[in-house]
Amino acid sequence: MYSERTVTTSVIYGSTIRGQNVQYGPGFISPAVTAATIGLASPFTNLSTFLTTKVTRTRFTNSTGSTTNPTATFSATPANGSALIAVILRTADNTTTTMTGWTQLSNAGAGGVRQAAVFWKRAGASEPTTVTATNATAAAWNMTIIEYGGWATLADPVSISASATVASTTTISVPATGMMAGVVAIVNGTGSWTSATLADDLGTNASYTQFAATTLANCSEIVGYNNYEDASITSAKYTLGTARATNRLVVGWPHNANAGTAGSLFAGIDPTASALVGQVGIEFDTSTIPALNTVSAATLTLKSGSSVTWPSTANSEIFSINSTAIAKTPSNTRTLWRTPTEVAALTKVATRAAGSAYVANTTYAWDSETAFISNINQGSTTRLLVATSEQRTGSLAGSTQTYSVSDTAANHFLTIVHNRLVTIPTVTATATPTISRIPSFPRTIAASATATAALSRIASFPRTIAAAVTASPTLSRIPSFARTIAASVTAVPSIVATYQPFLTQLPRILRLAGRSTITLVSQSTLRLLGRSTLKLPKE
Amino acid sequence: MTALDDWWAVEADQSLTSEQKQALFNDIRAAAFLAVDLPFYVDALQITHIAVSGNRVDVSGLGKFSWPLRIYNGPVGVADPDGNITKADGSTWFSDPVEVVAQCIRSAP
Numbered sequence: 001m002y003s004e005r006t007v008t009t010s011v012i013y014g015s016t017i018r019g020q021n022v023q024y025g026p027g028f029i030s031p032a033v034t035a036a037t038i039g040l041a042s043p044f045t046n047l048s049t050f051l052t053t054k055v056t057r058t059r060f061t062n063s064t065g066s067t068t069n070p071t072a073t074f075s076a077t078p079a080n081g082s083a084l085i086a087v088i089l090r091t092a093d094n095t096t097t098t099m100t101g102w103t104q105l106s107n108a109g110a111g112g113v114r115q116a117a118v119f120w121k122r123a124g125a126s127e128p129t130t131v132t133a134t135n136a137t138a139a140a141w142n143m144t145i146i147e148y149g150g151w152a153t154l155a156d157p158v159s160i161s162a163s164a165t166v167a168s169t170t171t172i173s174v175p176a177t178g179m180m181a182g183v184v185a186i187v188n189g190t191g192s193w194t195s196a197t198l199a200d201d202l203g204t205n206a207s208y209t210q211f212a213a214t215t216l217a218n219c220s221e222i223v224g225y226n227n228y229e230d231a232s233i234t235s236a237k238y239t240l241g242t243a244r245a246t247n248r249l250v251v252g253w254p255h256n257a258n259a260g261t262a263g264s265l266f267a268g269i270d271p272t273a274s275a276l277v278g279q280v281g282i283e284f285d286t287s288t289i290p291a292l293n294t295v296s297a298a299t300l301t302l303k304s305g306s307s308v309t310w311p312s313t314a315n316s317e318i319f320s321i322n323s324t325a326i327a328k329t330p331s332n333t334r335t336l337w338r339t340p341t342e343v344a345a346l347t348k349v350a351t352r353a354a355g356s357a358y359v360a361n362t363t364y365a366w367d368s369e370t371a372f373i374s375n376i377n378q379g380s381t382t383r384l385l386v387a388t389s390e391q392r393t394g395s396l397a398g399s400t401q402t403y404s405v406s407d408t409a410a411n412h413f414l415t416i417v418h419n420r421l422v423t424i425p426t427v428t429a430t431a432t433p434t435i436s437r438i439p440s441f442p443r444t445i446a447a448s449a450t451a452t453a454a455l456s457r458i459a460s461f462p463r464t465i466a467a468a469v470t471a472s473p474t475l476s477r478i479p480s481f482a483r484t485i486a487a488s489v490t491a492v493p494s495i496v497a498t499y500q501p502f503l504t505q506l507p508r509i510l511r512l513a514g515r516s517t518i519t520l521v522s523q524s525t526l527r528l529l530g531r532s533t534l535k536l537p538k539e
Numbered sequence: 540m541t542a543l544d545d546w547w548a549v550e551a552d553q554s555l556t557s558e559q560k561q562a563l564f565n566d567i568r569a570a571a572f573l574a575v576d577l578p579f580y581v582d583a584l585q586i587t588h589i590a591v592s593g594n595r596v597d598v599s600g601l602g603k604f605s606w607p608l609r610i611y612n613g614p615v616g617v618a619d620p621d622g623n624i625t626k627a628d629g630s631t632w633f634s635d636p637v638e639v640v641a642q643c644i645r646s647a648p
Contacts, residue, residue: 007605011643013612263628288595288611297648303618306628361618361630365646410612415646417605 002426007419008293014409016283016326019265020336054332055181055253056150057221058082062212063143066092070143071132078123083152085251087144088133089187089217090115095136105251108163114189116163116247120156123147142217146183148253155253163249172238172248174198174222179206182252185219186238192216194241205330206236222252225332264305268314268388268402280386280405281336283326284414291379293418298372300350300384303363303411305404310358314401315389318366319346320375322383336385340394343387347371354389358403363411376416541634542571542615543624551627564612565594571615572596572636581641589640598640610643617642 058079063072070088078084085105088097094109102119109115119133131145148157160182161175172186184198192215200206205225212219222236238248265280282302289295300318324335338346350366358364376382390401405412549555549563569591578587584602591597598608616624617638622631 009605009608009643009647011608011610011613011646013610013614015612263630285611288609299646299648301646306630359620362620363618363642363646368648410614411618413613413643413646415643415648417648419605 002424004422004424005419006422007296007417010289010416010418012284012286012288012414012416014282014412014414015285017265017280017405017407017409017412018326018328018336019267019280019407020278053151053154055148055152055155055223057181057209058147058149060144060146060211062219064141064212064214065143066138066140068135068138069132070097070135070141071130072143072145073131074129074145074147077129078127078147079149080123080125080127081149081153082123082127083148083157084121084123084127084131085146085148085157085183086119086131086133087146087183087185087211087219088115088117088119089142089185089212089219090117090135090139091142091187091189091216092139093137093189095139097133097135099131099133105157105159106163106249108165108249109187109247110165110189110245114187114247116185116187116249118159118163118183118185118249118251120251122156140216142187142212142214142219144183144185144211144219146211146221148181151180152253157252158254159249159251160254161248161250163247166246166248168243168245170240170243172240172246174236174238174248174250179222179224179250180253182222182224182250182254183211183219184222184236184238184248184250185217186246186248187217188244188246189216191244192242193244196241197239198222198236199239200236207332223332225330263407264307264404265407266305266309266402266404267316267386267391268311268400269390269396270400270402271396271398279336279338279391281321281324281326282384282386282405282409282412284382284384286377286382286414286416287379289376289378289416289418290420293378293420295373295376295378295416295418297368297415297417298349298376299368299415300366300372301363301413301415302366302386303406303408304358304360305406306360308358308360308404309400310356310403311354311388311390311401312399313354313397315354316352316366316403317348317387317389317392318350319343319385319387320349320371320383321346321385322375322377322381324383324385326383338385338387338391340392343385343392346385347375348392349375349384354401361406376414378418382414541624542567542636543626543632543634546615547626561594568594568596568613568615568636575636579637581637581644584644586640596636598643604644604647608640608643608647610639613639613643615639 059075061072061074063070065071072086086099086102090097090109091114093112094115097107097115097117099119102121105118105120107115107117131143133143135141160179166172174184186196194215196213196218198208198210198218198220200222207223207225209221209223210218211221218238266278267280321336326336329335348369349372350368352364352366356364386405388401388403390396545567546564549560549567552560555563572589572591575589577589578585578600580586584600584604586598586600588599589596594612596610596613598610599606600608615636616622616632616634618630619633619638620631622633624632624634626632
């Protein structure tokens with residue numbers, strides 16, 4: 001037996017990349033969310049909530065009437081801290097609507113025919129279930145009240161698109177503002193539309209819930225999916241069955257709609273800019289690294305983005321996320337994003353130190369951790385999360401700690417040195433003594449040598465034993481050959497000659513002593529030829 | 540037109556599917572790598588042989604390295620501040636497979 005190690009260096013360029021920003025950025029939400037709300041000052045107390053919690057709708061009620069005081073009642077007492085929204089759509093006039101204790105987010109209409117108004121308030125400890133507004137005059141109205149929890153308990157809703165009149169048309173556009181959750185309403189006062197359907201242009205960026213649907217007023221909710229890179233809805237609109245002039249408005253909680261910088265994806269946290277930045281996932285097809293091979297070294301090389309920064313106090317840290325798909329799929333579920341606790345639970349495979357040089361559009365090799373080689377997903381896909389030490393610890397420096405990588409997957413690569421120990425059996429010629437002494441048998445030696453490729457490379461094997469042993473002439477000298485004849489002669493004790501070939505014309509004398517008997521079995525013939533004598537006793 | 544120009548043209552073509560793009564990338568890569576004059580040197584290593592199959596480039600040579608070097612889905616040029624070709628985004632590149640081989644070799648642990 002001997003062993004041989006085959007070594008290969010494989011460089012595998014990235015196949016998929018995706019950046020994902022958090023849903024909010026301070027610059028987008030002022031005054032709805034302040035730095036104190038998110039807890040931007042160390043230790044960033046609300047970071048996990050900020051990263052994971054959505055705006056969640058608890059309940060809603062829709063009511064219609066034509067009194068001066070629109071009213072609706074929640075099915076249960078709103079939770080302390082919930083955000084309450086009231087949408088009042090008037091279909092016959094536009095006189096003033098007020099709500100005591102509530103804050104108006106938007107209010108507009110058309111003279112004498114319609115009005116769309118929205119108010120909100122933070123629920124108290126014993127919030128009444130019944131909500132009442134006051135109109136200046138009695139006229140037909142539609143009122144929807146909604147209770148929001150989750151992130152809405154920390155962040156106030158804002159007017160995303162103020163109530164405004166839209167000229168007669170069958171499509172009512174909703175301004176392209178990404179929404180974590182938004183309440184959208186349209187109202188018409190001069191005639192009915194047969195139907196109103198809300199959808200975003202792509203049809204895959206959000207989910208919709210219709211609260212109220214009459215032929216004059218429609219109030220719906222848009223929940224923007226949060227797992228897109230920019231987490232935004234590009235455009236949404238109502239489609240009406242009949243062209244009508246309407247008033248429309250949008251309020252709620254906007255996403256971080258920062259599309260980032262072309263050519264770059266950012267990792268890290270920037271507590272002062274418009275977005276909190278994010279994390280990046282990169283996928284490498286390592287199916288070409290055989291599962292049986294031993295990976296002896298692995299290095300990650302990333303190319304910087306076209307717009308670069310490098311953290312001054314936070315390290316770049318790369319983590320294994322082999323079980324997380326990187327592909328973009330429309331849903332409202334977090335994919336890449338990890339909270340500090342979740343990041344800390346991942347295996348760190350590479351780092352690059354804070355304060356390192358970083359030039360735009362340049363490749364840099366990260367320092368590999370020992371665990372990297374065991375996290376190369378041999379025979380399958382290797383997926384990595386690009387993050388920072390701040391995102392692992394949740395402890396922030398308070399200043400921008402971000403860096404960019406190219407948004408083209410094929411600009412990043414893994415270098416993997418892998419090897420395989422190949423054991424080649426040396427051949428033992430199992431020529432048993434019996435075989436070696438039988439001249440006609442040498443082919444069995446070939447048969448016993450297993451036909452592996454290694455055989456041909458074994459120098460010691462060219463013993464062709466058969467060739468060295470000559471053939472049959474020695475046969476005549478093998479006395480034991482006689483036994484085959486003897487076996488054919490039955491055990492007649494009195495036969496003296498053990499073997500007397502009758503092949504030649506030599507005289508033979510076969511004497512049978514007295515009382516001997518020769519029995520010729522049936523069909524036998526006894527021939528006495530030449531001078532042979534058969535003596536029989538006298539009569 | 541350099542190989543990188545061809546590459547970027549394919550990259551920017553929205554009418555192509557991913558599979559069509561990969562097939563075109565493979566063609567561009569094969570043409571570029573097979574046109575390299577051999578042998579050439581990367582630091583102390585001599586590159587003596589290049590073979591291309593699908594999305595894979597096999598590089599062999601002489602010197603202390605874990606040969607062969609196998610490059611999967613590799614590009615045909617590298618971004619470099621001193622590059623002589625400018626991409627639409629303003630970044631500068633070298634359109635030379637030799638630079639790709641050098642980059643891969645130098646990235647090896």
